[in-house]
Amino acid sequence: MITVALRRPFARRLLPLVLVASGLFAVAVPLAHHVDERSRLVAAAREHGERAAHVVAETIRDRPLLWRYDAAKLSGRLRLEGLLTAPLVVRDRENRPVDLGGAAPDTIAWARVPVEVDGIQLATVWAGAPLGPLWHESLRLAAGCFLLASLLGAALFLFPVRTVARAEERIAALLAERRVALQDEERRRIARELHDGAGQALTAARLQLLALRKRGLASEDAARVEHHLDEALEEVRRSTSALIPAPLAALGFLGALRTHCATYARATGLDISLELPEQLPELPAPMAAGLYRIVQEALHNTVRHAGAGRASVRVSRLEGALALEFDDDGRGFPDQASSQSIRERVAGLGGAVDWPEPGRAHLRVRVPFAGVAA
Amino acid sequence: MRRILVLLVLSAACAGDPPPPAPSVAKTVFAPRPELLVAGTGAMTPLAMALAREASAGTGMRVRVEPSIGSGGGIAATRDGAVDLGLVSRPLRADESGGLERVDLARDAVVLAAAPDVPVDDLSTDDLHRLYRGELRGLTVLLRDEAESANAALEANYPGLAEERRRSAASGRARVLDHDDAMAIALATVPRSVGVFSSAALRSPLRALRIDGVLPSAEAVAHGSWRPVRTLGVVFRPERRDRVAPFLALATSERARLTMRSLGYLPLEPAR
Numbered sequence: 001m002i003t004v005a006l007r008r009p010f011a012r013r014l015l016p017l018v019l020v021a022s023g024l025f026a027v028a029v030p031l032a033h034h035v036d037e038r039s040r041l042v043a044a045a046r047e048h049g050e051r052a053a054h055v056v057a058e059t060i061r062d063r064p065l066l067w068r069y070d071a072a073k074l075s076g077r078l079r080l081e082g083l084l085t086a087p088l089v090v091r092d093r094e095n096r097p098v099d100l101g102g103a104a105p106d107t108i109a110w111a112r113v114p115v116e117v118d119g120i121q122l123a124t125v126w127a128g129a130p131l132g133p134l135w136h137e138s139l140r141l142a143a144g145c146f147l148l149a150s151l152l153g154a155a156l157f158l159f160p161v162r163t164v165a166r167a168e169e170r171i172a173a174l175l176a177e178r179r180v181a182l183q184d185e186e187r188r189r190i191a192r193e194l195h196d197g198a199g200q201a202l203t204a205a206r207l208q209l210l211a212l213r214k215r216g217l218a219s220e221d222a223a224r225v226e227h228h229l230d231e232a233l234e235e236v237r238r239s240t241s242a243l244i245p246a247p248l249a250a251l252g253f254l255g256a257l258r259t260h261c262a263t264y265a266r267a268t269g270l271d272i273s274l275e276l277p278e279q280l281p282e283l284p285a286p287m288a289a290g291l292y293r294i295v296q297e298a299l300h301n302t303v304r305h306a307g308a309g310r311a312s313v314r315v316s317r318l319e320g321a322l323a324l325e326f327d328d329d330g331r332g333f334p335d336q337a338s339s340q341s342i343r344e345r346v347a348g349l350g351g352a353v354d355w356p357e358p359g360r361a362h363l364r365v366r367v368p369f370a371g372v373a374a
Numbered sequence: 375m376r377r378i379l380v381l382l383v384l385s386a387a388c389a390g391d392p393p394p395p396a397p398s399v400a401k402t403v404f405a406p407r408p409e410l411l412v413a414g415t416g417a418m419t420p421l422a423m424a425l426a427r428e429a430s431a432g433t434g435m436r437v438r439v440e441p442s443i444g445s446g447g448g449i450a451a452t453r454d455g456a457v458d459l460g461l462v463s464r465p466l467r468a469d470e471s472g473g474l475e476r477v478d479l480a481r482d483a484v485v486l487a488a489a490p491d492v493p494v495d496d497l498s499t500d501d502l503h504r505l506y507r508g509e510l511r512g513l514t515v516l517l518r519d520e521a522e523s524a525n526a527a528l529e530a531n532y533p534g535l536a537e538e539r540r541r542s543a544a545s546g547r548a549r550v551l552d553h554d555d556a557m558a559i560a561l562a563t564v565p566r567s568v569g570v571f572s573s574a575a576l577r578s579p580l581r582a583l584r585i586d587g588v589l590p591s592a593e594a595v596a597h598g599s600w601r602p603v604r605t606l607g608v609v610f611r612p613e614r615r616d617r618v619a620p621f622l623a624l625a626t627s628e629r630a631r632l633t634m635r636s637l638g639y640l641p642l643e644p645a646r
Binding site for chain 2: 069076
C-alpha cells in the first residue's frame, strides 16, 4: 500500500496557529469588555462622587467647624439624595474618615472627588464602584468565549485537516493506480521481450535441430537437447503467461475467467461455482487484468491457506461499475500477502472493497469503469 | 516589547484606583479658638447661647456655641477634643462614653408642633398613628431623621410609632428634616403640617398640640401626665474640668435655672 504523509505535517503546523488564534479570541474579548466596563463604572462612580461632594459642601457651609461630627445628619442627607446606594467614603481636611455607616465591598475601584468651599479644599469624597459583579460577568464572558474559541478552533483545525486527509487518500489511490498500470506495462514489455527474444531463439534452435534430425545428421544426444529445448520453451510460455494473462488477450475477460476456473477446479479438485453476465462491454486492459488477478489470488488463497472445499465467483454489472463477489467455506484470508495484494489492486483500480470479518471469505469488490486508466 | 504591552493591559484591567489613603496625623486648621467651644444637640442650643451671653456679660468669658451637630456629634467632638463641652439630649451609649463626664441640667418636653393653619388642637393616640401612616386627611406629617433623640422620646410612649415613621420615611410619603431649624422652616411653609419638636425651641406662630387631651407644659411634665421628655446635659473630658468649671458653675446656678424656665426648659434641681 502506498502511503502519502500530508496530513500529519499539515496538522503539526496548523495546530499552533489555531491555538494562538483561539487563545487570543478567548482572552482578548473578555479583557476588552472588562477594561471598558471598568472605565464606565469608574466614570459613573465619579459622577456619583461629584453629587455627594455637592452635599458635603453644603454641610460644610452649614457647620464649617464641626461638620465632620454631624455624620448622622450628613449620612441622612446623602441617603435622602440616594447617594448611599453605592460605596462612599468622606474624609476631612486632615484625611480622617467620616463614619457614614455601612461596609464597603471588598473589590472596588475608587474615584476621588475633592470638596471645595470658596476655593479651599476642605474634604475629599471617594466614590466606589463595586467590581465584584463585573468580575463575575467578565468570568462568565471568558468562559463563554473560551467555549466559543474551542468550537471555532476545532472547526478551524479539523475542517482543513480532513480536507487534506481526503486529498491524501486520493493522491495515494492515484499513485497506487499509476503503479499498477506501470507494473502491468512493465510485465507486458518483459513478456514481449521473452516471447520475441528468448522464445524466438529457442524456437529457431529447435527447428534447426529438427531439420538436422530429418537429414539424419543428429545423434541420439540431439533428442535430449530437443527435450531440453521443449522444456525451456514451456518455461518461457509459463513466464509470459504469469506476467500477462494470455487468456485475456485470447478469450476476453469473461472467457479467461471461465477457462481459469475450469482449469483450476480440475487441477485442485476445488468445487468452483461461477456466475457471470451474458456479456460485458470491452473492459480497459488494466481493469480486466486487475480483476482477473484478484480472482486468481482469491482462489490461490482458498486452496493454499483457507482449507476450503467450495468457492464461488460472481461478476455483475452495476451502473458505471463492475462488481465482483467471492466466497468460500474456508478460514478466510489468514495470509497477509494475499489480502494486501487484493487491497492494492482494488485501490489501483480506484475501486472499493468490503473486507470480510476475520475467519470469513465473503469479499465484495466494486470497480468503476471511470476509475481505471485505459 | 510584547511582554510590556501585555503587562500594561493586564495591569489596566486588574488594578483599581488606589483606595482612600489612611488617616494622616491631624493638624490644627481653624485658629484662633475661643476660650470655650460648645456644640451638640439642637435642643440645647437656645439654652447654651443664652448661658454664653450671660457668661460673657458676667465674667468676660468667651464662649462660642456652634450650630447643631446632634447629640452624637457633640459626644464625638468632645471625645476628640474638638469642643470643650458637648450638648446631649439622650443617654450615652456604652461605646460613646469613653471616660467622658456628664452633668444633667434640664429637661424638655418633646411635642407635636403645628403650623398656624392646622385646624385641630388635639390628637388622640389613634390620630397620632394615622398621622404617621399618612392616613389622617387634612394634615401633613414632617418627620425628623433617624438619629434625632426627640423621636426616641416620643416613640417610647407610643408603641409601633417608630416603625410607622420608618415606613413613611422609606416610602417617601413624608419629608424628613435633619435639623430643628429645618423643621421650623418646613412647619412655617408646608400647609397644615405637623412635626416633632422641642418645647424649648417652640416659637410663635408655631404651637404644641394636645395628645389625648394633655397639653405639654412644665406642670404636665412635673406631674407626669406628659411623658415624652428628654433629659438635657453636657459632657466633657475629665482633663478639661478646670477649663469648663466656670461655665458649669454658671449653668447650674439659680440664675441659670431662671433662664431655663424663661426659655421653656424644665431645670433640674441641684444635687444635694
